[in-house]
Amino acid sequence: MENGIRGYHPYVVFFYYICTGFLVMYFKHPLFLATALIILICVNISHDRGKSLRKWMIPLMVMSLFFMVLNPFLVSRGTNILFYFRGKQVTLEATMYGVVMAIALVSVIVMFVSFNILLNGNKFLYIFSKVLPRTAFLLMLAIRFVPLLKSRFDEIRAVQRVRGTTMTVGTLRQRARNGMYMIQVLLTWSLEEAIQTADSMKARGYGIGKKTSYIPYRMEKRDWGWLATLLVLFSVCIWGGMLGYGKIVIYPELGTLHLYVLDWILFVCMTIILAFPLIVEGRERLRWKY
Amino acid sequence: MVNARTYLIVSSIVVLVLLASSILFFQHNAYLLVSFVIIACTMIPFFARFEIRKITGREVVILAILAAIAAVSRVPFAGFPSVQPTSFVIIVTGLVFGAESGFMVGAIAAIVSNFFLGQGPWTPWQMYGWGMMGMMAGLLRNTWWMKKMWGKLIFGFIWGYLFGWFMNAWIVVSNIENMTWEFFISIFVGSIYFDLAHGLSNVFFILIFSTSWIKIMNRFKKKYGLLVSS
Amino acid sequence: MEILAVDNISFQYPDMDEYVLDHFSMHVSEGDFVVVCGPSGCGKTTLLRLLKHELAPVGKQSGTITYAGKNVLDYDERTLIEDIGFVFQDPENQIVMDEVMQEIVFGMENLGYSNFEMRKRVAEMVHFFGMEDLLDKKPSELSGGQKQMLNLLSVLLLKPKVLLLDEPTSQLDPVAAKDLIVMLERLNKEMGMTIIIVEHRLEELFAIADQVVMMEKGAITYKGTSREVIESVYTNDDKQFIPYIPSVARLYLSEEKKPIQTGIPLTVKESKAWLASLDSKPKETHEQPIESILEHTKPLLSVKKAYFQYDRYAPLILKNLSLDIHPGEFFALVGGNGSGKTTLLKLCIGMIKAQRGSAKFAGKDIHKLKGKELYERMAYLPQNPQTYFVQDTIEKEMRSVMEQNDIQDGEQEMTNMLALFGIRHLRHRHPYDCSGGELQRAALACMLLAQPDILFVDEPTKGLDPIAKENFANVLKDLHEKGLTIVMVTHDIEFAAKHVERCAMLFDGEVTVDGTPDHLFKGNYFYTTAINRATRLSNRQEVLTLEEAFDQW
Incomplete structure (x- = not known):
């Protein structure tokens, strides 16, 4: 059994991501989004000290800069004009929209990075195997083949290098052609080998009847507890959002950023939902210390 | 065959109508979310059909290996951002194994490659884009012009653009409140180079490799009597 | 008790003229360890696949295969899948799932076993194999030998009565091959499992086998206990099969003045015992100098x-x-x-x-x-x-x-x-x-x-x-x-x-x-x-x- 958030049932974790993804795209208030982003980054750091997130740093920076800088210059909607640039108006609204959009997008991607860590291959499939068993199985097989194909490709590359077929010298055309030649070898070879995989499946009874599942996960009391908590908080957020809280009006004129009481309530609910992995990990750490 | 074609036409129309009408209906509210739901709903019939269709273990394995090859083929080409071998593999699969297999391989290849390159809000769009590419290749494979090399080349070139536009669509959709013509155009202008490269690399691969790939897959199909009906 | 009987089987692939199996017969008793060998294309793999009904190739077939007294055609699919296990040649290709644990239970899941039954069997067999440490790994992280053990384990969880293996050690290094054969010997001796193995590497197998079958062109050339087969191949001076015979056995048959069948050494221990009985000859202890010609170029x-x-x-x-x-x-x-x-x-x-x-x-x-x-x-x-x-x-x-x-x-x-x-x-x-x-x-x-x-x-x-x-x-x-x-x-x-x-x-x-x-x-x-x-x-x-x-x- 794994520790911390990884020890929770995949359904619960999956539901956490649904809520998170939904809320991040749902609320538009800068405070909400900025908080969400900070929490999600912390969540990532709690998984692996931010190792996987670091690889995304540069694309994320570029993407957010793209929205923040480009949006005001490209879009001239809005009422409050900040200044003119080459005869076009740069508005407060467009700037604000750029910021909101950038944070929302970055948050979603940061969430997916964490998703990739927590719900890796098998857990992901476990979730879907109930609904789409054969598709899930197909996907799993394909994922299982990837490392195998990569190592086969390395072998092919070595052999073909000695034959003078490489992707490192020549014009773009030649290199692309050589690359595809090698993939062609990979195709011919792998198709042939795949028959054995199919035979081995058949030999162990694939497709003869109803499958059961060796369930490595069990919904325990704490799983149900958290599921209920998330569900309640999530409903509150949706309900509040439908009344217009947690959002701001941007176009045609930027509305107020002021937070009302209900906004604060939603804010707390959202924070608790998003911080679910942090709470779990934090509690576990405290238990180890004391 | 008829089934698949109906699916395609219906689902494409449904997507368009729903996407368009939901702009009005939801009044720009959480439009990205809505679009996800719509895309998911359109793909469900294909997956559902795959679930209930009679299919042997061998066929499942072959689809899996093709999807994995489509995804892995990006690895050696990582240094050439403008070359897109995945699309080529998917198109050929559609041509040889038919529309449904083409769709499955395209959609699965998108998920698989994103397992290694990173899942994101774009995954469903990619699944749909590549899935449709494989499916269209399968649907059109028996038309007279698709049997000619030039037909395939045009198909590959056009799909380079269609796929690119479809991927732009998710940016558009996620920015719908903000959308102005300038913004819209700038996105599409910005992607022209990439789409052109995608289209041209499809043309290049189809021109040089489609004959031998189709031969390899057909030989294999015949040798093991696979996926003949679809 | 006879568990498997092959009677007069002939088999022909659709677009080939020759028969791969030609009036082939073989009887296997329960608990037997049978080794089948022969040059590639002799029909041994086809034979093995015909025994595993689900993998039977398509083609023209005559004759009967009987399992536990009943024709295999009369069995339901499920019983045969459970009772007859099959391990393939390539360790990597047989693995289906992306995680060792998932792979182990794959067969049981397919056959719809209850969770209780699965856990029980897994706990028992994983322990027997000593594979606890590998459960959380990905198959791609395992060595070839570990992969093949995993495949064997995964098949054994269905509790087969007969285990068929198609050149299981051919892709392994000698240490891993030895481990696998030792495991097969244990299964045969400790659990009484019937084992039929097709293999080229015979040095160790001859010592374990109860029955050795040598095939050529779809028919049996030699059949019997290890020593019987070795002796008749040697006395016939059969060029096709001499290379299959372990070198110590050949040494015995050529050096021993009065070779007897029961004296043929199959293990190093037996060979040493035999060599000790030989008269000693002076040993030349010539230390050859390392050739130094090459060093100059x-x-x-x-x-x-x-x-x-x-x-x-x-x-x-x-x-x-x-x-x-x-x-x-x-x-x-x-x-x-x-x-x-x-x-x-x-x-x-x-x-x-x-x-x-x-x-x-x-x-x-x-x-x-x-x-x-x-x-x-x-x-x-x-x-x-x-x-x-x-x-x-x-x-x-x-x-x-x-x-x-x-x-x-x-x-x-x-x-x-x-x-x-x-x-x-x-x-x-x-x-x-x-x-x-x-x-x-x-x-x-x-x-x-x-x-x-x-x-x-x-x-x-x-x-x-x-x-x-x-x-x-x-x-x-x-x-x-x-x-x-x-x-x-x-x-x-x-x-x-x-x-x-x-x-x-x-x-x-x-x-x-x-x-x-x-x-x-x-x-x-x-x-x-x-x-x-x-x-x-x-x-x-x-x-x-x-x-x-x-x-x-």
Whole structure:
């Protein structure tokens, strides 16, 4: 059994991501989004000290800069004009929209990075195997083949290098052609080998009847507890959002950023939902210390 | 065959109508979310059909290996951002194994490659884009012009653009409140180079490799009597 | 009690004229350990597949197969899947799932076992196999031997009564192969499981087998207990099957003055006992000096103080490794799994670059070589020769090589090459329709058109039957005599000991010893040939190969 958030049932974790993804795209208030982003980054750091997130740093920076800088210059909607640039108006609204959009997008991607860590291959499939068993199985097989194909490709590359077929010298055309030649070898070879995989499946009874599942996960009391908590908080957020809280009006004129009481309530609910992995990990750490 | 074609036409129309009408209906509210739901709903019939269709273990394995090859083929080409071998593999699969297999391989290849390159809000769009590419290749494979090399080349070139536009669509959709013509155009202008490269690399691969790939897959199909009906 | 009976089975594949199995009969009692062998294409795999009903090939079939007193056609699918387990040749291809635990339960899930039953069986069998540590791993992280154990375990969880294995050790290194066979012996002895194994590597199996079946062209040539079969093959002097017989047994039959069937030694222990009974002969303790002729020539390939690791935090695979290959040498590199053999080979063909130190071919850095410098001077025969073929017939492949190398009178050259390797009949064949041995020779024929200076060979004996192995050895010897430099990586010690001039043993990323096979292997406990293990410290001169024994005794 794994520790911390990884020890929770995949359904619960999956539901956490649904809520998170939904809320991040749902609320538009800068405070909400900025908080969400900070929490999600912390969540990532709690998984692996931010190792996987670091690889995304540069694309994320570029993407957010793209929205923040480009949006005001490209879009001239809005009422409050900040200044003119080459005869076009740069508005407060467009700037604000750029910021909101950038944070929302970055948050979603940061969430997916964490998703990739927590719900890796098998857990992901476990979730879907109930609904789409054969598709899930197909996907799993394909994922299982990837490392195998990569190592086969390395072998092919070595052999073909000695034959003078490489992707490192020549014009773009030649290199692309050589690359595809090698993939062609990979195709011919792998198709042939795949028959054995199919035979081995058949030999162990694939497709003869109803499958059961060796369930490595069990919904325990704490799983149900958290599921209920998330569900309640999530409903509150949706309900509040439908009344217009947690959002701001941007176009045609930027509305107020002021937070009302209900906004604060939603804010707390959202924070608790998003911080679910942090709470779990934090509690576990405290238990180890004391 | 008829089934698949109906699916395609219906689902494409449904997507368009729903996407368009939901702009009005939801009044720009959480439009990205809505679009996800719509895309998911359109793909469900294909997956559902795959679930209930009679299919042997061998066929499942072959689809899996093709999807994995489509995804892995990006690895050696990582240094050439403008070359897109995945699309080529998917198109050929559609041509040889038919529309449904083409769709499955395209959609699965998108998920698989994103397992290694990173899942994101774009995954469903990619699944749909590549899935449709494989499916269209399968649907059109028996038309007279698709049997000619030039037909395939045009198909590959056009799909380079269609796929690119479809991927732009998710940016558009996620920015719908903000959308102005300038913004819209700038996105599409910005992607022209990439789409052109995608289209041209499809043309290049189809021109040089489609004959031998189709031969390899057909030989294999015949040798093991696979996926003949679809 | 008889558990499996094959009666008068004939089988023909759809588009072939000949019968793969021709009125074949065989009876197996419960708890038997049956070994089936024969040259490739003799029908042994077809036989095994016919026994596993779900895998039965499509074709024309007559005769009956009876399992536990009832025709297999009368059984329901489920019972047969459970009762008859099948382990395939390639360890990697059989694995379906992405996680070891998922793979283990795959069969049980398919058959719809209850969760309780699954947990019970898993707990018991995983413990029996001692595989607890591997459960959370990905199959791609396991070694070949571990993968094959996983496959065996996964099949055993269905509690089969009969276990069929199709060359299960052919892709494994000797240590892993031995482990697998020991496990099979345990299953047979401790659980009474009936085992039918098709295999080429027989040294250890003869000692375990209750019944040995030797097949040729779809029919049985020899059948009986190990000793009966060995004796009759030997007395008939059957060239087809002599190579299958363990070398100590052959030694016994030729050296013993009055050989009796029950005296044929099957294990090292029995061999030692027999050798002790022989009169002792004076031993010559001639220390051959290491041939120093080669040392004077300039090396063709030279690796100097090379260090290599796959990434900064990974362990060093090659450490301070130096190696010289001289023109005209036949050199073999031996070593266990993970000793760095493959990495060294990659370094030699320039796939990787040493972090420190150098690897030079004819004075140039290998990883910088490209185009002509590579394909005109080097050839590399990989473990899987399929990877070499791009075209769809062997002839087209040869033509593309000729085009690349501007060979003029190509037609003639091509015919010569095909004849030299004895593969004229394969000219228009698709590479994937050839057997392993044929494919190897075809790849060599293509490569040698370019007349390279050096040939790298990686694990050439994997999956070959003894005859194909002999043939391949002869091919290499011919090429060597014609002046080709050959560098071979192998864990087949018998093969290296018999054929090469110079050997080096790699351990932990370093060349630990370097010398003639004699120097390298004689006196080792494990890392040596079976016959050497038997003759060490015996009354006779210690020998490495059977030929040497015939020579010296």
